[in-house]
Amino acid sequence: MSAQHPLVRVEVHDATTASLLLKLNSGAVDLAVLTTPTNDPEVVATALFTEDRILATTAGHSLFGRTRITLADLDGIELIVEPPGRPFREQLDALFAERDYTLAVKAEVDGTRLMASLAFEGFGAAILPASAVSARSDLGWHTAPVEGLPGRAVGLATRRQALLSAPARALADVLRDVVSSRGERQPGIHPASPQRLSPD
Structure with a gap:
């Protein structure tokens, strides 16, 4: 991310899905990588990967x-x-x-x-x-x-009513690229089809 977008500052919050949803809904974070579905009507998530x-x-x-x-x-x-x-x-x-x-x-x-x-x-x-x-x-x-155990779906979530800034969209694209290009190297990780977050 720093090589492609040197002026973008990334802050990482490691938390449970419930905590990340609170941060997302309050505007404390722009994006969250979390377990899906979120069952939160204020949040939209696109698939990143599923895992065993x-x-x-x-x-x-x-x-x-x-x-x-x-x-x-x-x-x-x-x-x-x-x-x-x-x-x-x-x-x-x-x-x-x-x-x-x-x-x-x-x-x-x-x-x-x-x-x-x-x-x-x-x-x-x-x-x-x-x-x-x-x-x-x-x-x-x-x-x-x-x-015999269900896998876990992981997605990239944003607030439904929020417009992502250009830096947030860039980070989302980098996250998707990393999962797409490197995800299958990790046993049990199954990347989703690449998608982009649209600016609108």
Whole structure:
């Protein structure tokens, strides 16, 4: 971004989708990369990518090194998960209940980055979106896709009634270009078809 647009200052806010929606609606940020759909009538989002849900484990865990994980494999396995009330946790609870599996909760954590950190430090296994982990296998952890779990859609959101400035449109284009050109290098990331945010 700085090479193409040296006068544009970019400020990054790392937060949950709910927090980002508040910042977006208040005008504190112009754009947000967040989980979609937003279910917010004041926000419009265009697709960036979809991503698989993966299981992250460290050496010594019973599922470490597996290349394929099913929901049956997770029956009774202690997991680091999102707290109740979060959309993915509700899906997870429903999928386990439908199959009469036990969702064994080791910890409930609100925040993907913290969940990933706990898993990578060996606290326990965590189900994470693919974008939350490095594909490098030399870092002491292992990841594998979890079959039977819904993926996560990620989009670029703006306020419905706000006109984006030229710098904000430029940033949106750079984000789309990065996802389009590099997204498939990350296992479990599936870039959306390139789109541009129109100035009107």
